[in-house]
Amino acid sequence: MFEEELIEKIDELIEKHREDFLEDLRKLIAVRSVQGEAKENAPFGEGPRKALEVALEIARKMGCETKNVDNYAGHVQFGEGGKLYGVLGHLDVVPEGEGWETDPYELHMKDGFLIGRGVADNKGPSLGALYALKIVKELGVEPKNTVRIIFGTNEESGFGGVQYYFQKEPYPDVAIVPDAGFPLIYAEKGIINYTFKMKFSGENHHTKILKFKGGTASNVVPQNCEVKIETQKVSEVEYTLKNFKPQNGANIEWKISGNTFEIKTTGKPAHASTPQLGVNAISAMLEFLTRLDLGDEWNKAIKVLYHKLGRDHHGEGLRISGKDGISGELTCNLGVISMNDEFLEAVINIRYPIFYNSGMMTFQIKEAMKPFEVEVGKDSKPLYVPKESELVQTLLSIYREITGDYTSEPMTMGGGTYARAVPYGVAFGAGFPGDPDSHVHQANERIKLESIPKFIKIYALVLYRWLKEG
Structure with a gap:
């Protein structure tokens, strides 16, 4: 259980940074980060490279330590030593296709939704994880462990970015991926x-x-x-x-x-x-x-x-x-x-x-x-983490404490996330049970505006617990 004072402070910080979050999301959405022709210093094309550059610059302006691994992927780090925890998101998007009611690369707000290519899959949730880290830092946490927010650049077309990244950097001991739905995904099809x-x-x-x-x-x-x-x-x-x-x-x-x-x-x-x-x-x-x-x-x-x-x-x-x-x-x-x-x-x-x-x-x-x-093609093997595992039960308890939702159960899905790119991880959010369709991979991709502070709070509490663990 988390102290009520801690949760209230996180809520205050989320509200304080609301407009900054929206402005940073606007910057990310403006980048058409569809995989393109490989070029020098742009292994998946100019769009994904630019999106990574923008995300890391946002983190640097927050005062965070960053690293770009040859434009394949990058990370934002807080802490040194102890266990290494990871949050893996991706900044690439699928092609926009036809049928949009707005410019897909301009962030729009309508009827309680943010609209744009990547708002749900996966720029919005990835940026939410970064803001969760910013908030935990502002709480004055003295980290006993290390957290990395890892940004990949070609999740939609093969995981090559994070595979290269993990040839250069260590795997996290435990990871979550904000690229699916709550409560969490414990199995993904091959x-x-x-x-x-x-x-x-x-x-x-x-x-x-x-x-x-x-x-x-x-x-x-x-x-x-x-x-x-x-x-x-x-x-x-x-x-x-x-x-x-x-x-x-x-x-x-x-x-x-x-x-x-x-x-x-x-x-x-x-x-x-x-x-x-x-x-x-x-x-x-x-x-x-x-x-x-x-x-x-x-x-x-x-x-x-x-x-x-x-x-x-x-x-x-x-x-x-x-x-x-x-x-x-x-x-x-x-x-x-x-x-x-x-x-x-x-x-x-x-x-x-x-x-x-x-x-x-x-x-x-x-x-x-x-x-x-x-x-x-490449056989991306299935993911399976038993529901009874410590990771699943810990994440489930945090989700339930914050949302009061004790009826939704861990799920399986056919989608593939970065959770299968690490030895021990699951997809955790950012969609909530009962939310309207986000139109992922379709025209008019959207995310419910009121869901954003909720998932930032959940991620902030996960990071807080990871960093405070002995």
Whole structure:
């Protein structure tokens, strides 16, 4: 139990720094930190490098000790010696996509929400952890241990930043990650991307695809997909379009120029860990293309992609569906498709249950996707920290004491956080039970304004306890 005087003092400091927090968040949101082309001193592009620079500068102005590890990641430190505790957040974001009501890189306030790309995932909570550290310092704590707020720069595309960081810096003994929900996440599914490629002989056929492009990232349900077709059967293709309605509810539109069709499907984006909440534009396009005669090679490729990947969210077409008693069902998201002069390429993102055998799953996928060439991405192994562990119980007790919520229980999820990048850690906040959807990985990403002081208080008390422990 924490003393009432301590909690009141933390509340006062949070209110004192409210406007400073909003101004610093505005600075971070203004940086379009989507992964880009690697350059000298910018391993994940200029955006993530700039976001790290801005975050560390904010910390330095607070009087904190900082370190930039070659622009892969950086940390803010308080204390020396004792145990090393970590809070791992990330400053990179997914592409903004379409459908925003405001500029995604300007912080807006509307109807009790802050809106902008990264406010929830993960610049807002990461900055909240930094302000929690600032508040603990201002309380005059004499640290018996060390705390580091660690900022990564490519969480959305592979964890390479923190992996490099931990080659140079020690792992924390214990860590939390403010990149999910309260009370906490004690298990995360495994994650693998698979890329499927098929080369074509260039057979001459009356209807052929000139362009095929959909999706922005494997971990986002694709909102848009575009195809350009050249055909000698204009009336037949037009008739098919007029009489086609995607089964998943996506919208389809087209325009004709001579014997060329430009076709676009529009769905609804969602996080790849919950593909059932989105509407997949690539799946809708594949369904339409199965209605056309594109020649033997293309007909076979389209049918394999649609029937094996495009008709379900749980790997049933691949015959890998299943679940366990802790983390639930496997999910499969067809996230990206593209083509060039030589081949067609598609990428899926799979979140598999924590007790699955990923090697056997990969074997089955290769069999199911013939004749496609299959490239297997990095296998991000599942995370599991038992609910009975000291870490889970300590964090749970702090959350319950501050919120009065004794009914919500630790959760599992399909999303992957930096908790799996350290030996012993869990995702802890920053979303609260019952909060409206934050639209993560979608247009109009948002965070509830009144939730911010609550999660800063919780993080401040966690850091306070860590620093005071003997």
